[in-house]
Amino acid sequence: MDNNNYAHVAVKGNEAPKPTANVGEHIDTDKIKEDFPILSRDQNGERIYYLDSASSSQKPIQVIQAMGNYYASTHANVHRGVYTIAEEATRLYENARIAAGRLIGAAHPEREIVFTKNVTEAINLVAYTWGRANLSRGDVVLLSEIEHHANFVPWLMLAEEKGVELRYIPMDKTYNLDLSNLVQLSAGAKLIAVTAASNVLGSITDISKISDVAKQVGARLLVDGAQFVPHRLTDVKSIDADFYGYTGHKLLGPTGIGILYAKQELLEEMPPFLGGGEMIADVRLDGFSTTDIPWKFEAGTPPIAEAIGLHAAIDYLEQVGLDKIAAHEKSLTVYAIGALTDHFGKDITIFGPEPSDSKDRAGVVSFKFADIHPHDVAQVLNEYNVCVRAGHHCAKPLMRCLHVPATTRASFYLYNDEEDVNALIHALEQVKKMFG
Amino acid sequence: MSGLEDLYREIILDHYRSPRNRGELESPPAIKVEGFNPLCGDEIIIFLSTKDGVIEDIKISGQGCSISQSSASMMSAAIKGKTFAQARELIDYFKQMMSVHESRLDQNTTPDGQSIDAPENQLDLDSIGELAALQGVVKFPVRIKCATLAWNTLTQGLDESKSTER
Numbered sequence: 001m002d003n004n005n006y007a008h009v010a011v012k013g014n015e016a017p018k019p020t021a022n023v024g025e026h027i028d029t030d031k032i033k034e035d036f037p038i039l040s041r042d043q044n045g046e047r048i049y050y051l052d053s054a055s056s057s058q059k060p061i062q063v064i065q066a067m068g069n070y071y072a073s074t075h076a077n078v079h080r081g082v083y084t085i086a087e088e089a090t091r092l093y094e095n096a097r098i099a100a101g102r103l104i105g106a107a108h109p110e111r112e113i114v115f116t117k118n119v120t121e122a123i124n125l126v127a128y129t130w131g132r133a134n135l136s137r138g139d140v141v142l143l144s145e146i147e148h149h150a151n152f153v154p155w156l157m158l159a160e161e162k163g164v165e166l167r168y169i170p171m172d173k174t175y176n177l178d179l180s181n182l183v184q185l186s187a188g189a190k191l192i193a194v195t196a197a198s199n200v201l202g203s204i205t206d207i208s209k210i211s212d213v214a215k216q217v218g219a220r221l222l223v224d225g226a227q228f229v230p231h232r233l234t235d236v237k238s239i240d241a242d243f244y245g246y247t248g249h250k251l252l253g254p255t256g257i258g259i260l261y262a263k264q265e266l267l268e269e270m271p272p273f274l275g276g277g278e279m280i281a282d283v284r285l286d287g288f289s290t291t292d293i294p295w296k297f298e299a300g301t302p303p304i305a306e307a308i309g310l311h312a313a314i315d316y317l318e319q320v321g322l323d324k325i326a327a328h329e330k331s332l333t334v335y336a337i338g339a340l341t342d343h344f345g346k347d348i349t350i351f352g353p354e355p356s357d358s359k360d361r362a363g364v365v366s367f368k369f370a371d372i373h374p375h376d377v378a379q380v381l382n383e384y385n386v387c388v389r390a391g392h393h394c395a396k397p398l399m400r401c402l403h404v405p406a407t408t409r410a411s412f413y414l415y416n417d418e419e420d421v422n423a424l425i426h427a428l429e430q431v432k433k434m435f436g
Numbered sequence: 437m438s439g440l441e442d443l444y445r446e447i448i449l450d451h452y453r454s455p456r457n458r459g460e461l462e463s464p465p466a467i468k469v470e471g472f473n474p475l476c477g478d479e480i481i482i483f484l485s486t487k488d489g490v491i492e493d494i495k496i497s498g499q500g501c502s503i504s505q506s507s508a509s510m511m512s513a514a515i516k517g518k519t520f521a522q523a524r525e526l527i528d529y530f531k532q533m534m535s536v537h538e539s540r541l542d543q544n545t546t547p548d549g550q551s552i553d554a555p556e557n558q559l560d561l562d563s564i565g566e567l568a569a570l571q572g573v574v575k576f577p578v579r580i581k582c583a584t585l586a587w588n589t590l591t592q593g594l595d596e597s598k599s600t601e602r
């Protein structure tokens with residue numbers, strides 16, 4: 001279906017404005033903040049301190065405008081019309097696919113990137129299509145204890161339906177995955193599916209090591225990159241991932257778009273996911289045939305504006321520089337953990353690796369006061385315009401490992417700075433006064 | 437501090453710090469019911485010892501935020517020794533209170549203008565008075581689930597004990 005392959009068509013129109021803060025060695029957060037209208041919104045006479053980017057990031061004006069411009073100037077359904085705006089919309093949508101693949105180093109982004117609703121759907125797609133076709137009773141899928149529910153439940157469903165055996169890589173005392181028994185755990189595994197970075201602990205998984213073992217035992221490797229891709233340079237080729245998922249809204253992009261990377265040869269042989277328009281080559285009264293990858297996995301009108309917003313978000317991140325973003329988040333995390341320990345000492349428990357030079361750590365800081373419930377903490381913090389997440393963070397098995405029902409979590413992104421952390425500390429002092 | 441004092445009234449913090457009827461009962465014979473609030477991971481376990489349609493004893497365990505735990509504690513104090521009918525009436529009263537719109541709070545009316553009936557069957561007025569402290573929760577819609585968790589779990593327990601009682 002060559003006429004369906006728009007990937008090679010050049011970029012045209014709808015250029016988003018450039019980020020204002022892409023010069024210099026370090027990130028200028030004051031400048032960056034200017035790109036994010038929500039960060040200057042008023043809440044009871046003051047700005048907000050947004051420390052919940054691990055849940056969802058805020059959006060720069062460049063993303064908001066790219067989506068607005070598209071609707072104002074170019075919207076039409078994709079892969080259908082022969083008129084100019086339909087062709088332009090199609091080109092923009094397919095260009096977004098290339099950008100989404102380029103960001104993670106895909107070899108053939110035009111064929112190896114499938115757009116989904118979010119990373120949850122991306123993982124479900126793999127479980128539903130590849131999993132159902134390739135896994136049967138007694139086959140082993142190796143996960144870890146620290147996964148987000150998005151990378152538990154699809155496999156639990158498959159375990160119930162097919163009798164697939166699930167095993168789990170445990171967490172060690174330093175809040176990292178314990179890979180010491182990985183070879184034994186992987187024996188007989190057909191798939192290893194792990195997160196690249198924990199949304200609760202901030203620990204970063206040694207994917208290269210897991211990948212080596214996966215190759216050794218002949219297992220496929222799926223990586224949940226939801227918390228990694230927005231914050232670190234990703235290269236699916238160097239880790240030889242078979243499947244890699246991430247989600248637009250945590251990466252300055254809009255909600256409603258997720259990204260599944262899968263190796264071309266796997267996508268070729270996987271059965272389709274949802275059925276409908278867009279994914280077919282032919283439909284007769286007695287059957288259908290599917291179209292080429294990746295469209296075979298994109299039934300129905302896709303999230304066009306969302307893909308265009310995602311493209312603008314990727315451009316923004318690349319222009320600021322993911323290396324600079326990583327360095328900025330690391331130093332802010334060190335500052336935050338230091339400040340929390342200085343102020344609250346033994347009263348506070350931080351669930352996550354100690355920051356160190358030798359091992360990378362994401363900007364996610366989960367903590368708990370002994371006698372104050374995280375939900376109460378977050379409620380009082382809101383009074384001081386500090387936005388944090390409290391709860392189980394969609395990681396109930398991990399909460400059980402930590403022996404807590406919930407934690408409070410502050411998480412950082414490129415627009416956060418020490419002022420945000422100071423606001424957090426100040427508000428936490430009020431919490432202590434109230435409940436202490 | 438808009439409304440925060442309304443949410444965390446002193447009496448609520450008191451029940452949170454020193455919860456009443458905390459513990460477990462041997463089950464069986466006691467009825468044991470569990471309730472979860474997936475939002476914040478609150479967990480309530482209620483043990484009910486019932487006889488002839490009366491709640492003779494109640495114990496609460498589990499863990500959660502100050503609102504869910506204090507609501508459970510107040511509830512246990514209010515319904516211990518009461519009949520099922522009285523308990524259900526109190527549950528209705530409490531849930532109605534939680535659904536009242538903020539602006540109507542002072543007038544004791546529901547959004548459609550009906551007045552809330554105070555429970556009739558000579559309930560312990562002190563414990564009802566304490567329960568009123570939880571009214572401030574309605575200003576914080578996401579926390580209403582925390583406040584009603586124990587009550588929904590109790591309803592489940594009453595339904596279960598009814599089916600086991602002769």
Ligand SMILES: Cc1ncc(COP(=O)(O)O)c(C=O)c1O
Pocket residue numbers: 054055118119120121148150151195197198199224226227247249258394
């Ligand atoms: C590690 C991880 N995986 C998966 C998800 C699910 O992302 P989404 O809700 O966009 O599918 C999240 C987000 O909370 C996450 O942190």
